[in-house]
Amino acid sequence: MPTRTAAQQRDEARWAYDAFLAQCPTRDLLDTLADKWTCLVVAALRDGDRRYSDINRTVAGVSQKMLTQTLRGLERDGLITRTVTASVPVRVDYDLTPLGRSLLPVMAAIKAWAEANMDEVQAARRSYDAQAA
Amino acid sequence: MPTRTAAQQRDEARWAYDAFLAQCPTRDLLDTLADKWTCLVVAALRDGDRRYSDINRTVAGVSQKMLTQTLRGLERDGLITRTVTASVPVRVDYDLTPLGRSLLPVMAAIKAWAEANMDEVQAARRSYDAQAA
DNA sequence: CCGGATCCCGTGCGATACTG
DNA sequence: CAGTATCGCACGGGATCCGG
Numbered sequence: 155m156p157t158r159t160a161a162q163q164r165d166e167a168r169w170a171y172d173a174f175l176a177q178c179p180t181r182d183l184l185d186t187l188a189d190k191w192t193c194l195v196v197a198a199l200r201d202g203d204r205r206y207s208d209i210n211r212t213v214a215g216v217s218q219k220m221l222t223q224t225l226r227g228l229e230r231d232g233l234i235t236r237t238v239t240a241s242v243p244v245r246v247d248y249d250l251t252p253l254g255r256s257l258l259p260v261m262a263a264i265k266a267w268a269e270a271n272m273d274e275v276q277a278a279r280r281s282y283d284a285q286a287a
Numbered sequence: 288m289p290t291r292t293a294a295q296q297r298d299e300a301r302w303a304y305d306a307f308l309a310q311c312p313t314r315d316l317l318d319t320l321a322d323k324w325t326c327l328v329v330a331a332l333r334d335g336d337r338r339y340s341d342i343n344r345t346v347a348g349v350s351q352k353m354l355t356q357t358l359r360g361l362e363r364d365g366l367i368t369r370t371v372t373a374s375v376p377v378r379v380d381y382d383l384t385p386l387g388r389s390l391l392p393v394m395a396a397i398k399a400w401a402e403a404n405m406d407e408v409q410a411a412r413r414s415y416d417a418q419a420a
Numbered sequence: 421c422c423g424g425a426t427c428c429c430g431t432g433c434g435a436t437a438c439t440g
Numbered sequence: 441c442a443g444t445a446t447c448g449c450a451c452g453g454g455a456t457c458c459g460g
Contacts, residue, residue: 170402171401171402171405172402173327173398173401173402174327174330174331174345174346174347175347176347176348179405179409180398180401180402180405181323181348183401183405183408184323184326184327184397184398184401185323187397187400187401188321188322188323188325188326188397189321190314190317190318190321192321193317193321194306194307194317197307198307205422206422206423206424207422207423210423212307213307214307214308214309215309215314217452217453217454217455218423218424218425218454219424219425219426219452219453219454220452220453220454221424222423222424222425223452229415230411230412230415230416231408231411231412232407232408232410232411232412232414232415233408233411238423240460242421242422242460243421243422243423243460244422244423244459244460245422245423246422246423246424253404253407253408253411256400256404257400257404260393260396260397260400263393263396264317264320264321264393264397265306265313265317267320267389267390267393268304268306268313268316268317268320269303269304269305269306269313271386271389271390272304272312272313272316274365274386275316275364275365275366275386276312277365278363278364278365278366278386279363279364279365281365282362282363282365283363338441338442339441339442339443340441340442343442350433350434350435351442351443351444352433352434352435352443352444352445353433353434354443355442355443355444356433371442375441376441376442377440377441377442377443378441378442379441379442379443
């Protein structure tokens with residue numbers, strides 16, 4: 155006897171999220187997560203809370219606009235917390251939430267893959283570009 | 288006795304890739320990998336080679352331009368192969384290379400994370416948006 | 421000075437139409 | 441079937457200005 159009937163499996167499939175579907179809300183979420191700055195910002199918070207300027211220094215080359223925008227989005231999605239300390243000058247700290255921390259291994263994996271396979275990719279590019287001639 | 292001298296460690300650090308650095312070539316690679324279409328296309332090839340139109344159907348909502356562009360980029364980077372069968376009509380198959388297949392778990396993990404945590408993210412968004420009022 | 425909001429321009433995405 | 445070509449517009453992103 156099957157644990158689920160065919161009808162139950164259909165119902166489940168109907169409501170399950172699937173990012174392959176254009177209208178699925180996970181498509182938008184995927185677009186947010188699969189982003190260079192999101193990946194680097196989350197990775198930058200791996201060791202706990204950090205100041206805005208600290209993140210800005212770690213993620214070299216990010217503009218203030220994109221950093222703020224990325225941090226706001228991550229905060230809205232419940233992945234990071236934003237803590238303002240009213241001092242002079244103002245101090246703002248960011249940290250991963252448990253939810254955000256669960257995403258950290260995934261983001262770190264992309265960054266690590268890129269760093270580990272850069273040589274092979276560059277070799278492939280040279281080969282491809284030579285072929286195109 | 289240390290396995291590496293301080294000088295050797297400096298040399299190694301000097302040449303190691305680090306995507307946090309703006310000028311590191313891995314930054315560009317990361318920008319390519321951390322992309323919605325790249326993630327979905329690689330995930331779509333998880334079960335082996337597939338035709339262009341097949342991928343187009345699986346990755347719902349992708350434009351021909353972006354699909355072709357993404358496939359070309361992945362081919363150039365040595366992540367997928369492109370096989371043309373001269374028939375009428377023409378048949379083109381794509382498949383992951385061993386290098387591309389090593390990336391598959393990472394890409395699948397992002398997609399799976401989004402699907403698994405969509406509810407929690409949506410709850411966080413509602414909470415954040417209510418707060419903003 | 422730190423954190424961030426605003427302005428403005430170029431890139432690049434997506435819709436549509438066309439081709440071997 | 442598997443692309444290429446063209447165009448309009450939104451969005452990314454740097455420069456610049458603002459509050460505390």
